[in-house]
Amino acid sequence: xxxxxxxxxxxxxxRVQSLLxxxxxxxxxxxxxxxxxxxxxxxxxxxxxxxxxxALQAAYAATGGADxxxxxxxxxxxxxxxxxxGAAPAPRGGLLAGLRARWRESPPWTRWALAGQGVxxxxxxxxxxxxxxPEPRYRALGGPxxxxxxxxxxxxxxxxxxxxxxxxxxxxxxDSRARLVYGPTTTDAYLLAVPAGLETTAVQRLRRDKAVxxxxxxxxxxxx
Amino acid sequence: xxxxPAARQPTGLAAGEYSSPCTPRVETPMASLPRDAVRxxxxxxxxAESAEAGLLGRTANxxxxxxxxxxxxxxxxxSRFLDRVMRRPGLVGEVLNDTMLVVWNRAASxxxxxxxxxxxxxxxxxxxxxxxxRLDEPVEDEGADDPPAPxxxxxxxxxxxxxxxxxxxxxxDRLSLxxxxxxxxxxxxxIGCREIGDIVGCPVDTVKTRMFHARRRLKTLLAGQxxxxx
Numbered sequence: 001x002x003x004x005x006x007x008x009x010x011x012x013x014x015r016v017q018s019l020l021x022x023x024x025x026x027x028x029x030x031x032x033x034x035x036x037x038x039x040x041x042x043x044x045x046x047x048x049x050x051x052x053x054x055a056l057q058a059a060y061a062a063t064g065g066a067d068x069x070x071x072x073x074x075x076x077x078x079x080x081x082x083x084x085x086g087a088a089p090a091p092r093g094g095l096l097a098g099l100r101a102r103w104r105e106s107p108p109w110t111r112w113a114l115a116g117q118g119v120x121x122x123x124x125x126x127x128x129x130x131x132x133x134p135e136p137r138y139r140a141l142g143g144p145x146x147x148x149x150x151x152x153x154x155x156x157x158x159x160x161x162x163x164x165x166x167x168x169x170x171x172x173x174x175d176s177r178a179r180l181v182y183g184p185t186t187t188d189a190y191l192l193a194v195p196a197g198l199e200t201t202a203v204q205r206l207r208r209d210k211a212v213x214x215x216x217x218x219x220x221x222x223x224x
Numbered sequence: 225x226x227x228x229p230a231a232r233q234p235t236g237l238a239a240g241e242y243s244s245p246c247t248p249r250v251e252t253p254m255a256s257l258p259r260d261a262v263r264x265x266x267x268x269x270x271x272a273e274s275a276e277a278g279l280l281g282r283t284a285n286x287x288x289x290x291x292x293x294x295x296x297x298x299x300x301x302x303s304r305f306l307d308r309v310m311r312r313p314g315l316v317g318e319v320l321n322d323t324m325l326v327v328w329n330r331a332a333s334x335x336x337x338x339x340x341x342x343x344x345x346x347x348x349x350x351x352x353x354x355x356x357x358r359l360d361e362p363v364e365d366e367g368a369d370d371p372p373a374p375x376x377x378x379x380x381x382x383x384x385x386x387x388x389x390x391x392x393x394x395x396x397d398r399l400s401l402x403x404x405x406x407x408x409x410x411x412x413x414x415i416g417c418r419e420i421g422d423i424v425g426c427p428v429d430t431v432k433t434r435m436f437h438a439r440r441r442l443k444t445l446l447a448g449q450x451x452x453x454x
Contacts, residue, residue, distance in 0.1 A: 018432045019417075021439070027416030052450060056392070056442065060411040063393040070317065072299035076292060079321045083288070083328060107358045 012039060016046050020053040154199035155181065155218040156192045156206070164211040172209050176202040191218075271297050276340040284331035291331075295324050301341075301413065302348050308408040310352050311397060312359075319355045323348040338422055341415075345423045349405060356401070388449065395445035403438035406431055 016039045022028050023036045040046055103111065156178065160169055173180060177198055183190030194202040199217060206215040271279070276297070282290035302323060306316045326347050334343055396404060405424055409415045417435075421428045443450065 014436070017439075018436045021410045021435050022417050025410055025414045025416070027414060027419075052443075053439075055450070056439070057411045059388050059392045060396070060407070063389045063396075070303060072296045075299060075317055075321055076295050078317075079295070079324055079328075080288070080292075082321070082325060107354070 013043065013046055016040070016043070017049050020046075020050055021057070024050070024053050024057050153193055153195045153197075154202075156194060156199070156203060157214075157216045157218055158190050158192055158206060158212060159188055159214040160190070160211055161213045162188075168211040172206065172211055175209070176205045178202055178206075189214075273339055273341075277334075277336065280327075280331050280334050280340055283328060284334070291324075291328055294327070298324070298341075298344055302344070304412065305345065305405075305408060306348060306352050308396070308412075309349070309401060309405045310356060311404075312356070315355050319351050320348070322355075323351045326351070339419070342419050342422050345409070345415075346425065349424055353401075388452070391446060391449055392442070395442050398445060399438050399441060403434050403441070406434045407438050410435065 016036050019028060019032055019036050023033060028036065040050060158172075158178075160172070172178075173192070176192075176194065178192040178194045181191040181193045185191075192202075203215050203217055206212045271293075276294065279290045279294045279297075283294060299320065302320050303316055306319050306323075307313060310316065310319065323344070327344055334340070338346075396407060399407065402424065406420055409420045409423060410417070415423070417431045418428045421431045424431070
């Protein structure tokens with residue numbers, strides 16, 4: 001209900017009536033008060049609203065007298081205890097004291113949410129620090145053989161001719177029963193894996209292939 | 225530290241002239257009262273604005289005695305405001321102290337752009353909203369616009385006036401929280417619409433709109449009874 005917007009300005013009566021609560025309370029500025037009084041002088045309808053407004057405000061003020069507020073003493077004693085216990089004013093307590101006070105004032109769910117976020121951030125940091133995988137991200141071609149576990153075959157370094165097409169490269173791999181492990185390197189070389197026992201055959205076949213420029217066995221299992 | 229008793233009286237009126245429909249000895253018709261005669265006697269408002277600002281300044285410097293004066297001056301007003309807005313009597317004391325703890329902690333941040341009362345009531349309003357949001361239960365339980373059950377009728381005139389007050393209190397309780405805040409600040413504390421906007425954190429036109437809807441709903445809820453008041 002309170003979210004609705006009423007075009008109070010479109011109707012002089014509504015505009016005046018919207019100001020009556022503060023006209024009765026004598027808190028309008030001079031211009032608004034003069035406008036209301038000028039309208040009231042000639043408008044019986046708004047005069048009736050004014051009478052109603054006065055009755056409402058008088059009755060409302062009287063409703064407050066029935067239940068007097070509680071005494072201030074116990075409340076202040078409790079607050080003073082909180083203050084003495086450590087809730088010093090922020091300017092003198094510094095940033096940490098202010099943060100502590102805000103933490104204490106915050107609702108429980110906020111504290112749990114912040115704690116949960118802290119745990120999550122710590123876990124993500126741990127993942128960043130720990131290696132994601134034992135597999136190195138960079139491998140030197142001259143380094144130790146890094147064939148997948150269980151693969152007992154040899155590894156070959158191959159450079160294709162610059163004019164070799166992608167179809168020719170696929171055919172070379174199929175014919176030599178090799179798999180592409182890594183590449184191309186900065187020198188356009190590729191690391192191939194071939195099944196155990198086929199290293200020499202594969203090297204010979206590759207050397208005969210017109211699409212291949214260079215073949216070398218990394219682990220010397222193939223005959224030169 | 226004692227605070228001087230409330231001394232402010234409605235402008236232009238002696239204390240005995242203050243009118244209330246719940247005060248049996250007053251027989252003056254409402255409509256013939258002076259314009260500001262309906263203002264209730266200010267409670268806890270003995271301090272002038274400059275005195276309040278001075279107390280707040282001393283509070284910012286850690287003067288607990290000054291803060292106690294401020295606390296005692298605002299305790300009745302804030303209690304009533306929070307009670308009317310929240311409709312949770314059991315929470316009023318706690319929220320009031322939460323409010324005043326903020327005043328103690330942040331007194332140095334008061335910049336004097338608004339009245340001290342506006343600043344403190346705005347803190348109280350926000351604390352009330354926070355407290356209600358923590359309850360995990362519907363804040364509003366506005367019913368239909370059917371009139372609230374009238375209090376039991378009595379033969380005495382005094383009883384009839386008490387019934388008016390009770391009916392109005394029930395009707396106001398059925399307004400939304402935002403409407404109750406505006407109505408209470410305007411009707412009970414006599415605060416202007418711009419200042420109310422500063423307290424509840426909305427434009428002055430929104431304050432007027434809330435009041436407009438509140439009055440319209442009160443008229444609906446009190447249909448058939450208002451004529452007797454006039």
